[in-house]
Amino acid sequence: MTDAKKLFVKTYGCQMNVYDSDRMAEALGGAGYVTTELLDEADMVLLNTCHIREKASEKLYSDLGRLRALKAAKPGLKVGVAGCVAQAEGAEILRRSPVVDLVVGPQAYHRLPEMVKAGGRQVDTDFPVEDKFSSLPDRKVSRGPTAFLTVQEGCDKFCAFCVVPYTRGAEVSRPAARILDEARGLAAQGVREITLLGQNVNAYHGEGPHGVWGLARLLRALAEIDGLERLRYTTSHPNDMEDDLIAAHGDLPQLMPYLHLPVQSGSDRILKAMNRKHTAETYLRLIDRVRAARPDILLSSDFIAGFPGETDADFRATLDLIRTVGFGQAYSFKYSPRPGTPAAEKTPVAAEVADARLQELQALLTAQQRAVQDAMIGRDVTVLYEKPGRMPGQMIGKSDHLHAVHVGDPQGRIGQLVRVRVLASSSNSLAGGKLSENP
Numbered sequence: 380m381t382d383a384k385k386l387f388v389k390t391y392g393c394q395m396n397v398y399d400s401d402r403m404a405e406a407l408g409g410a411g412y413v414t415t416e417l418l419d420e421a422d423m424v425l426l427n428t429c430h431i432r433e434k435a436s437e438k439l440y441s442d443l444g445r446l447r448a449l450k451a452a453k454p455g456l457k458v459g460v461a462g463c464v465a466q467a468e469g470a471e472i473l474r475r476s477p478v479v480d481l482v483v484g485p486q487a488y489h490r491l492p493e494m495v496k497a498g499g500r501q502v503d504t505d506f507p508v509e510d511k512f513s514s515l516p517d518r519k520v521s522r523g524p525t526a527f528l529t530v531q532e533g534c535d536k537f538c539a540f541c542v543v544p545y546t547r548g549a550e551v552s553r554p555a556a557r558i559l560d561e562a563r564g565l566a567a568q569g570v571r572e573i574t575l576l577g578q579n580v581n582a583y584h585g586e587g588p589h590g591v592w593g594l595a596r597l598l599r600a601l602a603e604i605d606g607l608e609r610l611r612y613t614t615s616h617p618n619d620m621e622d623d624l625i626a627a628h629g630d631l632p633q634l635m636p637y638l639h640l641p642v643q644s645g646s647d648r649i650l651k652a653m654n655r656k657h658t659a660e661t662y663l664r665l666i667d668r669v670r671a672a673r674p675d676i677l678l679s680s681d682f683i684a685g686f687p688g689e690t691d692a693d694f695r696a697t698l699d700l701i702r703t704v705g706f707g708q709a710y711s712f713k714y715s716p717r718p719g720t721p722a723a724e725k726t727p728v729a730a731e732v733a734d735a736r737l738q739e740l741q742a743l744l745t746a747q748q749r750a751v752q753d754a755m756i757g758r759d760v761t762v763l764y765e766k767p768g769r770m771p772g773q774m775i776g777k778s779d780h781l782h783a784v785h786v787g788d789p790q791g792r793i794g795q796l797v798r799v800r801v802l803a804s805s806s807n808s809l810a811g812g813k814l815s816e817n818p
């Protein structure tokens with residue numbers, strides 16, 4: 380090979396960060412860096428961080444501690460911190476950790492190559508007027524048959540527990556034409572499934588031909604692209620679930636029957652304290668409408684246990700809501716106070732109470748997830764192969780409902796869509812036998 384410098388990227392947190400890491404790697408490609416999977420051979424290490432809960436940000440400092448030895452052995456090594464901890468803590472990171480050279484917030488990634496070239500220790504956590512997407516190079520590479528595509532960033536909702544409106548800033552949507560171009564480019568490289576990303580993706584309102592486009596309009600245009608067989612989007616807010624988006628779930632075959640719609644709590648008192656601006660009842664009615672449009676849709680959600688002021692009755696209301704809906708997938712978290720958010724000022728629930736509630740929540744959600752999975756046994760599903768399995772002759776892919784499915788198929792190729800009969804269900808995946816190719 381040439382004398383290209385090696386870049387090692389570690390991504391923490393959400394899918395938005397996975398997408399951003401790829402884009403940063405591409406931008407640094409222009410500055411002569413190629414990515415490596417091997418930390419030891421890196422000339423630059425980029426940590427793309429998450430600030431959503433305390434545990435997520437603590438990981439950064441433990442990793443930086445470990446990088447000290449590497450930098451001592453290799454003084455030319457550059458260390459960059461990107462993402463939401465970079466945005467929230469800025470120059471504080473340089474003070475706390477002497478190994479760090481660059482701190483760059485999510486809105487300043489297009490400046491990374493210049494920062495690297497300029498050398499020295501630098502911080503950029505500005506929110507520029509022009510959005511970062513217009514300044515980043517067009518996306519050139521994709522890995523495999525599935526891809527993420529960021530369509531909107533930031534959030535104006537200000538849920539009382541959440542740092543996103545502070546770290547990612549106000550809601551900004553990318554113009555539809557740019558998204559369609561990027562999607563066409565991905566399809567031309569063999570991508571068959573695109574997941575549209577945004578902190579508040581269903582609030583999408585991008586500039587389109589003849590006026591502003593909502594997410595439903597964008598999905599309909601994406602569905603026209605040759606080769607794109609599957610569309611997904613995440614993460615949504617219940618209050619932005621417009622009629623046309625619900626309708627799209629009923630009549631757009633490419634739109635997969637899966638919806639991640641965080642509710643956070645089933646208690647109206649807590650939802651109010653969280654500044655969610657919806658009630659348990661409005662959420663349940665919304666779910667009814669989504670299910671009317673697409674009866675087999677798999678529902679997923681986020682829950683927080685132990686939000687300040689949560690009583691046992693509030694917590695029971697959350698369990699009731701979960702039993703009423705029946706989720707096929709869910710994420711639950713213990714409330715974690717984030718500096719600067721309104722909820723962080725409130726008296727916390729005792730740690731042991733919050734821990735016990737989280738366990739109860741997780742037990743119920745895991746049982747529901749398993750029941751939904753087990754109900755797939757005997758059914759035929761479509762699977763998009765993403766990688767070879769651990770067993771010889773085995774492929775792994777995702778079903779329409781986003782279940783991981785293991786399939787014995789020695790001739791199987793990555794990127795193939797196959798029909799599979801589900802034969803077994805285990806804790807986190809299904810297994811099945813191939814019926815036919817290219818349904």
Ligand code: 5AD
Binds near residue numbers: 643
């Ligand atoms: N504490 C616990 N969970 C949180 N989330 C966001 N902020 C916090 C917090 N301070 C959860 C929410 C959100 C998901 C991405 O992370 O459930 O939907």
Ligand code: SF4
Binds near residue numbers: 537543
């Ligand atoms: Fe955070 Fe989501 Fe609420 Fe926005 S809608 S503040 S991203 S939890």
